[in-house]
Amino acid sequence: MIQNHLHIGGIDAVDLINQYGTPLFVYDVEKIRENARLFTQTFEERNVKHQVAYASKAFSSIAILQVAKQEGLSLDVVSEGELYTAIQADFPVEKIHMHGNNKNRDELDMAIRHQIGCIVVDNFYEIDLLEELLEKHQRKMKVLLRVTPGIEAHTHDYILTGQEDSKFGFDLSSHQAGQALQRLLQNERIHVQGVHCHIGSQIFETQGFVMATKKVFSMLKDWHNQFGYQAEVVNLGGGFGIRYTNDDEPLPLNEYVVALVDAVTEQAKEYQLMMPEIWIEPGRSIVGEAGTTIYTVGSVKDIPDVRKYVSVDGGMTDNIRPALYQAKYEAVVANKINQPITETVSIAGKCCESGDMLIWDLEVPAIENGDLLAVQSTGAYGYSMSSHYNRFPNAAVVFVENGKSQLVVKRETYKDLVQNDLSYE
Numbered sequence: 148m149i150q151n152h153l154h155i156g157g158i159d160a161v162d163l164i165n166q167y168g169t170p171l172f173v174y175d176v177e178k179i180r181e182n183a184r185l186f187t188q189t190f191e192e193r194n195v196k197h198q199v200a201y202a203s204k205a206f207s208s209i210a211i212l213q214v215a216k217q218e219g220l221s222l223d224v225v226s227e228g229e230l231y232t233a234i235q236a237d238f239p240v241e242k243i244h245m246h247g248n249n250k251n252r253d254e255l256d257m258a259i260r261h262q263i264g265c266i267v268v269d270n271f272y273e274i275d276l277l278e279e280l281l282e283k284h285q286r287k288m289k290v291l292l293r294v295t296p297g298i299e300a301h302t303h304d305y306i307l308t309g310q311e312d313s314k315f316g317f318d319l320s321s322h323q324a325g326q327a328l329q330r331l332l333q334n335e336r337i338h339v340q341g342v343h344c345h346i347g348s349q350i351f352e353t354q355g356f357v358m359a360t361k362k363v364f365s366m367l368k369d370w371h372n373q374f375g376y377q378a379e380v381v382n383l384g385g386g387f388g389i390r391y392t393n394d395d396e397p398l399p400l401n402e403y404v405v406a407l408v409d410a411v412t413e414q415a416k417e418y419q420l421m422m423p424e425i426w427i428e429p430g431r432s433i434v435g436e437a438g439t440t441i442y443t444v445g446s447v448k449d450i451p452d453v454r455k456y457v458s459v460d461g462g463m464t465d466n467i468r469p470a471l472y473q474a475k476y477e478a479v480v481a482n483k484i485n486q487p488i489t490e491t492v493s494i495a496g497k498c499c500e501s502g503d504m505l506i507w508d509l510e511v512p513a514i515e516n517g518d519l520l521a522v523q524s525t526g527a528y529g530y531s532m533s534s535h536y537n538r539f540p541n542a543a544v545v546f547v548e549n550g551k552s553q554l555v556v557k558r559e560t561y562k563d564l565v566q567n568d569l570s571y572e
């Protein structure tokens with residue numbers, strides 16, 4: 148083991164790069180499994196019926212869905228493409244849930260043909276389409292009704308919004324959710340399993356989830372009184388925060404589950420409603436910290452007394468988050484792990500765009516062309532939000548586990564990039 152090299156899942160990162168090249172996404176599969184198990188085991192310890200659906204928008208590929216399947220997770224898909232990937236991964240269809248604020252006929256048709264576990268119904272247009280397609284296929288479908296509970300979660304806190312203002316789900320304050328329920332209950336092809344809400348992403352406290360649970364239960368109480376309806380399932384979404392930098396202080400994942408179980412149990416008791424199954428949809432918290440992106444350093448531009456720009460062979464095409472959300476990351480020089488920190492540099496991507504900066508003011512050992520830079524916690528919304536800007540091919544993805552590495556997504560080639568281009572005669 149070379150001491151001054153970064154090791155991921157017991158493997159020398161420099162060896163990985165010699166084998167697979169850069170930029171490279173490396174996932175420590177053991178970490179993914181640990182996260183998944185922390186969620187499921189906490190529910191099991193509390194003896195609560197549950198589903199933990201991996202939100203595949205965070206990172207979808209056949210291999211990650213195979214791991215999710217092995218860990219007994221359910222799956223949240225939001226498009227035909229994500230559903231297609233799940234089917235290719237042989238994911239159990241009855242454990243797939245479909246989301247989306249604008250599901251089209253083809254997506255709903257595919258979900259119905261494959262008899263997926265449930266569709267999270269989002270709007271009235273979707274109800275029209277669903278009813279039409281269920282009739283056409285002579286099939287039944289389980290649904291959850293997505294509501295916006297009027298809680299807007301921010302990174303470190305939350306606020307209660309008086310007015311609903313979201314493109315997702317049915318508005319609670321205007322009674323649209325109740326109207327949607329009434330319509331769904333009238334259709335014998337539709338079974339309304341329960342309700343869904345999602346308050347946001349990268350949330351570091353449990354209070355927002357508790358408040359959302361209270362709002363949902365107050366609505367369920369009304370629905371019980373008005374329509375005699377009882378939910379078998381309450382899905383409280385995802386959004387559990389992770390550590391990107393040392394400034395982030397995420398809660399252990401089991402604490403979110405404990406808070407949700409306590410809140411649902413208490414609310415069900417208070418309103419004398421039956422205890423529903425609790426479903427959650429974590430994406431980032433399952434794969435985020437398990438992923439690292441490794442780049443090769445190219446040009447180093449030193450502007451005396453101003454800044455040192457260190458450019459790497461990827462950037463906003465494999466990680467749009469710094470440019471899009473001003474997201475912060477930390478990184479290490481993978482081939483100089485134990486060397487003393489001597490300088491502060493800023494890490495630039497390769498795109499023709501001044502905004503393509505991955506990290507500002509990173510402290511590193513003396514860094515030079517040919518070094519390997521490993522950016523940490525890139526496992527969620529990195530590869531999945533990749534683009535081909537400047538016609539950069541998508542990076543490769545490697546899984547490491549038990550001291551072995553395996554390529555799970557091939558690096559795109561230039562030929563891949565032009566495969567759909569047609570010449571103009």
Ligand code: LLP
Pocket residue numbers: 202205223246345347348349384385386387428429430431432468527528
């Ligand atoms: N469920 C629903 C309905 C969602 O909308 C989302 C995320 C999740 C679950 C999973 O949330 P997670 O546990 O991963 O936070 N691209 C952004 C994040 C967008 C999240 C969209 N919805 C980012 O890179 O931060």
